[in-house]
Amino acid sequence: MTNARNTKQKQIILSILKEADRPMSINEIYVQVIISLPKIAKSTIYRNIDILLEQNLIDKYHLNDNEIFYRIKENRNEHKHFVICDGCKKVFDLPTCPIHDLENAMEEEGFIIKDHQIQISGICKTCAQKQ
Ligand SMILES: [Zn+2]
Ligand SMILES: [Zn+2]
Incomplete structure (x- = not known):
C-alpha cells in the first residue's frame, strides 16, 4: 500500500507542476496538493x-533571495535557468546557459561538477516603467 500511495502523491505533485509550467515554491505546491x-x-x-x-x-x-523552486522537466536533458521579477514575481526564462564553457574548463582540471545555479535578481520592464 505504501508504494501505491507514494506513487499517487508523486503523480499529484507532477501534475501540479506540469499544469503550472513554471517554477513553484514548496508552499505553492503544498497549497495545491x-x-x-x-x-x-x-x-x-x-x-x-x-x-x-x-x-x-x-x-x-534557487530564486528570489534563495527561496527554492521546483519545476517539471519536459525531457531529462532539458536545461534551463529562470529569473523572477522582484516586483510582480513573474518568471522569465534565461535565453541561454552561460555556465557550460566554465564547466568544461573546470572538468579539464579534473573538477567533477554536479550541479550549478544562476541567481539574478531585479525587476522586469513593466515594473521598471511603473517606478
Ligand atoms: Zn515585474
Ligand atoms: Zn545552466
Whole structure:
C-alpha cells in the first residue's frame, strides 16, 4: 500500500507542476496538493520532491533571495535557468546557459561538477516603467 500511495502523491505533485509550467515554491505546491490530499504533511511533500529530483523528473532552482523552486522537466536533458521579477514575481526564462564553457574548463582540471545555479535578481520592464 505504501508504494501505491507514494506513487499517487508523486503523480499529484507532477501534475501540479506540469499544469503550472513554471517554477513553484514548496508552499505553492503544498497549497495545491492539499486540495487532493487534505491530510498530507509538508514533510511528505518534501520527501516526494526529493525522489522526483533523484529520478530527474523535476528541477530545483534557487530564486528570489534563495527561496527554492521546483519545476517539471519536459525531457531529462532539458536545461534551463529562470529569473523572477522582484516586483510582480513573474518568471522569465534565461535565453541561454552561460555556465557550460566554465564547466568544461573546470572538468579539464579534473573538477567533477554536479550541479550549478544562476541567481539574478531585479525587476522586469513593466515594473521598471511603473517606478
Ligand atoms: Zn515585474
Ligand atoms: Zn545552466
